[in-house]
Amino acid sequence: MFNVRVAPSAETIRRVLNAVCSGGLADLLGADPAGADTLAVDGKSARGSHTADVPAAHLLAAMTGTGQTVTHLRVPDKTNEITYFAARLEPFDLTGVTVTADALHTQSDHARFLVEHKKAHYLLLIKANHPGLFRQLRSLPWKQATARRYDREVGHGRKETRATRAPTITDLGLDFPHAVQASRILRHRTDLHSGR
Numbered sequence: 001m002f003n004v005r006v007a008p009s010a011e012t013i014r015r016v017l018n019a020v021c022s023g024g025l026a027d028l029l030g031a032d033p034a035g036a037d038t039l040a041v042d043g044k045s046a047r048g049s050h051t052a053d054v055p056a057a058h059l060l061a062a063m064t065g066t067g068q069t070v071t072h073l074r075v076p077d078k079t080n081e082i083t084y085f086a087a088r089l090e091p092f093d094l095t096g097v098t099v100t101a102d103a104l105h106t107q108s109d110h111a112r113f114l115v116e117h118k119k120a121h122y123l124l125l126i127k128a129n130h131p132g133l134f135r136q137l138r139s140l141p142w143k144q145a146t147a148r149r150y151d152r153e154v155g156h157g158r159k160e161t162r163a164t165r166a167p168t169i170t171d172l173g174l175d176f177p178h179a180v181q182a183s184r185i186l187r188h189r190t191d192l193h194s195g196r
Contacts, residue, residue: 031064031068031069031070032070032092032093033062033064033070033092033093033094033097034092034093034094034095034097036064036065036066036097037065037097037098038064038065038097038098038099038100039062039063039064039065039070039089039094039097039098039099039100039120040062040063040064040065040099040100040101041060041061041062041085041088041089041099041100041101041105042060042061042101042102043058043059043060043061043075043081043104044058044059044061045057045058045059046058046059054077055077057074058074058075058081059072059073059074059075060072060073060075060081060084060085060088061073062088062089070092071088071091071092073087073088080104081104081105082104082105082107082110085101085105085107085110085113086109086110086113089113089114089118092118094114094118094119094120095118095119095120096119096120096121097120097121098120098121098122098123099114099120099121099122099123100122100123100124101122101123101124101125102125103124103125103126103127103129103130104129105124106124106125106126106130106133106176108176108177110122110124111124111176111177111178111179112177112178115177115178116178122178132175133174133175133176136173136174136175137174137182137184140167140169140174140182140184141167142165142167142184144167145165145166145167146167147165147166147167148163148164148165148166149162149163149164150162150163150164151164154192157191157192157193158189158190158191158192159189159190159192160187160188160189160190161187161188162185162186162187162188163185163186164183164184164185164186165183165184166181166182166183166184167181167182168180168181169181169182
């Protein structure tokens, strides 16, 4: 008779990884962001992971600008990714790294953590979910901005034009920790099929 070895099931592998490292395979094999130019932090709900009784798994991940996963963690139910932002980045040397995140992470505490504690830079989005800060940004002297860029591209059935302006905001009264520059991106899309 031949000795036949049976590979462990996917569930067994998942269970062992979770027992060894709560961040899973990304934390065991993840890249060190030290020396990277950028680190993108974003959360996503895992498609197909929900059941009738359990909500979809929500993951918070960080990736370098070269596409290497640094870490990811399932955000526990009944909480959100804001509370796990600093905990996921705490173990890493982020000196000089520019950390980008969406509007959900545009929090004063996150900005202070990155600049004061981790010696990093940040690029955070501001949307109408921060009404006071959004109003302050709208009132900046955008027409006086000398840093301007225009991009045009065609693809995915649409033509897109982006106009970017970036005034220096030091001493302009923006109420957000360590903010020294703002950029405004105006995007115009035209559907190539409908012309709208």
